[in-house]
Amino acid sequence: MDDSRPIFIQIAEQVENDIIDGSLPEGGQIPSTNEFAAFLRVNPATALKGVTRLVDDGIVEKRRGIGMFVTIGARERLVERRRAGFATEYLRPLIIEAEKLGIGIDELAGMLRAERIES
């Protein structure tokens, strides 16, 4: 909760991350707005905005009187969306830094492969 983007977006992204890495399974229940607010120490209206964003995106759905649940197919949609933004969000800054240090594309590719084997 410390980067420059609105907190409700960060809350929505945290839930998305949990869905992508599987810790929140499709069909699983997400915490209530008030639980988010208390846990993250944020205004409940902010937490509600974050959850509303997920509902609008079709990532979670409301079941009246029970709570909010991850929709079926949410994970695939999220992964697709993240892949679309991967180049601008991750590759672009990487290439800029690499150019600054005089690392060419081939060398960079080699470094990526080596890193992958190590981890």
Place this chain on the structure above:
Amino acid sequence: MTRTVVHATGLTKRYGSFTAVDAVNFSLEENRIYGLLGRNGAGKTTIMQMLTGQLFPDAGELDVFGREPAEHADVLRRMCFIAESQRYPEDFTPAHVFKAAPWFFENWDAAFAEQLVADFRLPLKRRIKKLSRGQLSAVGVIVGLASRAPLTFFDEPYLGLDAVARHIFYDRLLEDYAEHPRTIVLSTHLIDEVANLLEHVILIDQGRILFDRDADELRGSATTVAGPRAAVESFVADRPVIGREGLGGLASATIDGRLDQADRIRAAEAGLELAPVSLQQLIIHLTGTDLRADSTEQEVAA
């Protein structure tokens, strides 16, 4: 759906030739948490005293729960004002305060007050004048929370409260607000600590409102750009600069306005570092007179 609980138009308070509150306009909506922020002497307490009927405005219109607050018991009954240094009758103990509270606050929750007393480890039987500064603040915080008044003001409520006690206050406030929504106005200098609790921020400076915006909008609404002086200057050239610092060939400038993805890429390519500006830093930039005079000058020059 949302109802306006406070509506002020041209609200003004003068003390002799000094204008403490200068024709301000604002509204407070029902069931939101507001931050009323600004430097010492900005006029925050004066505004709250007018809203709670403790001071008469010199000009302007003020509507609280549909009518003027001063001398209207039905309006005053729905408000709770916790002052920075609340005075209590001589020989009162916290136990007396909490026993008297339900006479003034119809929503008083004695069980909640009891829980808060335990949370803050407040000695109930000790005379108030023997309490420490922090314990005295705890008395006010407990009254403010357990009264559950539809419109509650906390004016620098936690002088002397340690970090643990302040976090107890924030946690209980959020929990109880979620269960019993009400309008809360928080006036404090510990801006970074409360920033995430606020839904809306009103910033006062020299008796005027500098901004009146949703907290979400404010987040990321300013950015500090740092790097080689020439690169910084060319990046901020056509943007509103609210603060500048420099050291030799390095400079940093804080700009008002959101950056998009293209801006960020351009900054990275120019070797510039971008850092988000917290609400507290933003307020320092906007209300620190030296910096503001400086940036206005430079803007005029540019």
